[in-house]
Amino acid sequence: MSASSKFVPQVFQVAQNQNEKPEWLEAFLQRTFFDSCSVHPIRRNEKNRYCINCDASACQYCMTCTTHPHHTILKIYRHVYKDVVSLSAMEKYIDCAEIQPYKCNKRLVIALNPLPHCGPTSKNETSCDICNRRLAEPDLYRYCSISCKVIAFERKSSDSAPPFLSIQSPYKEKRKELLLKTEQPKHKRKGIPQRAPFF
Template identity: 85%
Template sequence: MSASSNFVKQVEQVIQNKNQKPEWLEAFLQRTYFGSCSLHPIRRNEKNRYCINCDSSACQYCMTSTTHRHHKILKIYRHVYKDVVSLGAMEKYIDCAEIQPYKCNKRLVIALNPLPHGGPTLNAETSCEICKRRLAEPDLYRYCSISCKVIAFERKSSDLAPPFLSIQSLNKAEKRKKPLKIEQPQHKRKGKPQRAPFF
């Protein structure tokens, strides 16, 4: 087998893997978080971490052990009493394009499952394609949560549809960025300050 044909097979395998849902994702979405850790009965022991390699939820003390030292870890946050994950952290593992981000403690997060606020809307153009929940920016996003995008991916009609794991195009990344604020120049005092004359 020549080196070029071997390389072509590797590229084809990478493309096929990009068109598949990650194995750990289904378990990640179904897991419950923020329960107390039975291994560490001390303060602040809620299970708010997910280890992709071990496919398990754990507390911050579990993650400091040597078993998780070089593993891929996701931290789960709470937003409107629902589980969310940092957009920046999740983008390393799946394509998060077209998922509505939310602001949580000065951090952009995306919901694991649909959030309770922004209930169903009658206008299909301004709502999530799967659960019909209202989207804040329907011209930029199509889904309200990761689980809605997973359902849409499973329903896709052909392999020509955009893959679930893909590198974001520059245009989508630019659309999501907020426009830069142009700082107005500050007006300086006119001339030099002058003292009142001494009489």
């Protein structure tokens, strides 16, 4: 099997293997991003894409080459100097429920690995089940990053535990409400003109 197709079957086996971790996920979490692309030594050539099919980080110019047609691509963003991925993009492939999302340029994102500002908690604070880092909303979430949920999935006691993979996350509507709450209300500069009553 060629390198470019080794991850293809696992990407789309969500329905059949909902209790399995996709084989590309571990490699994805260990990748480094935002280095300069050696193939395209031009402006804005940082590697901020991940091709699931090829298991490779790539730049925006690599995506237009013939190497990645019809491949599954994830775009990587930076949040407090760490790699994050769009929540809406990632939840197509894994169950992102209970992973703390963050707001980044009006977009909900989740961290690949724990973020530096989520420091250790005191005894009375609720924290990430795996790394004990602080959670902004501990009532809604249990993990601070994808890697922490992966570790929790690997430690689960039985196959009857909630699946790791899910195309339709049951928490999707809740996340939409959260996004609407965090958006600033838009106020019109002027209201409807009011005339004084005629006597």
